[in-house]
Amino acid sequence: MARRFRKRQDEEQTYWLSYSDMMAGLLLTFVLIIAVTVLHANIQFDMKQEELLGKEEQLMIQADALEKEQALVEEQQSKLSIQASQLEDQAEKLTLQRKQLTEQEDLLNRQSALLEELQKVMDSQQEKLDRIIGVRSELIEALKEEFDDSSLQISVDENTGAITMDSQILFEYNQDELKETGQAFLAEFLPRYASILLSPTYSEYVSEIIIEGHTDTTGNYLFNLDLSQKRAYSVAAYCMSEENHILDAQELEAMRQVLSSTGKSFSEPVYKADGTVDAEASRRVEILFRLKDEEMIREMIEILNAEQVNEQKIQIELADAPGT
DSSP states (O other): OHHHHHHHHHHHHHHHHHHHHHHHHHHHHHHHHHHHHHHHHHHHHHHHHHHHHHHHHHHHHHHHHHHHHHHHHHHHHHHHHHHHHHHHHHHHHHHHHHHHHHHHHHHHHHHHHHHHHHHHHHHHHHHHHHHHHHHHHHHHHHHHHHHTTSTTOOOBOTTTOOEEEEHHHHOOTTOOSOOHHHHHHHHHHHHHHHHHHTSTTTTTTEEEEEEEEEOOSSSOHHHHHHHHHHHHHHHHHHHHOTTTTSSOHHHHHHHHTTEEEEEOTTSSOOBOTTSSBOHHHHSEEEEEEEETTHHHHHHHHHHHHHHHHHHHHHHHHHHHSTTO
16 A cells, blocks of 8 residues: 555656656747747847938938038029029119110100201201392392492492492591582482392392491591491481482382491401501491391201201210110
C-alpha cells in the first residue's frame, strides 16, 4: 500500500514536472514571441524613424525650394510692379503726346484756315492794289503829258504824282501873301490840273487833293510851321475863291469835296547832292493826290504784317511744342 502510494505520488510528481516544463516552454515561447515582436516593432520604428527623417529632410528641402520660389516670385512681382509703373508712365506720356498732337493738329488747322483767309485777303487786296497802281500810273502819265510842254515848267514826280511849285514864284521871302506871279501861275495851272483829277475818268478814284506848304530849315520849327500852313492856305483860298473864277461852279463843288491844305514846316527839306540842305528848293508848295482805297490798303498791309507776325509766332510755338 505504501508502494502504491509512493507510486501514485511519483506519478503525480512526474505529471507536475511535465506540466511545469510545458508551461516553462510556453512561457519561453511567449517571451521569444514578445521579444521577436518587440524587436520587429523596434525595427519598424527605426525604419519609420528613418523614413520620417527622410521625409523631414525632403520637407526641409521642399521648404527651402518654396522659400526660393517665393523669393523668386516676390522678385518677379517687384519687377512686374516696376514694369507696371513704367507702363503707367508711358501710358501717361502717350496720353500727353496724343493731347499735344491733337493741340498741334488744331493749331495746324487754325493756321491753315488763317493762311487761307490771308490768301483770300491778299488776293483781294492785290486786285485793289493793282487797280490803284494802274490808276495812279495813268494819272501820273496824264499829268506829265499835260504839263511837259507847258510854259509853267512843272515837274511831276513819277512815283507819287506830286507837283512842286517854287515858292519864289508864289511868295516873297518869309511872306504868305500870294504874289501876282503866283496868282497868274495858279490861274493857269489849276484848271489844267483839275481837268485831269476831276475828270469822269479819274474823279471816282480820287479821295483827296492836298496842298502842302514847306520851308527851309532857317528859324525855329513853330515859326516855319505857321508860315508853311499859311502859304498852303493862301494857295487853297485863292484857288477856291469864286471871285477869281479859276474854276467853274461844278469844278469848285467837286474840289470842295476833296481839297485840303497843311503845313509841314521844315520836316521834309530838299537835299543837295553833297548832303546839305538846299534851302531854295526846300521853300516850296506841293500839290498831291490820294486815291480811294489807298488808306484801306495801307491799313490792310499793316494788318497783313501783323498777321504774318502772328503766323511766325504760331510757327515758333509749333516748333517749340513737345514731341515735335
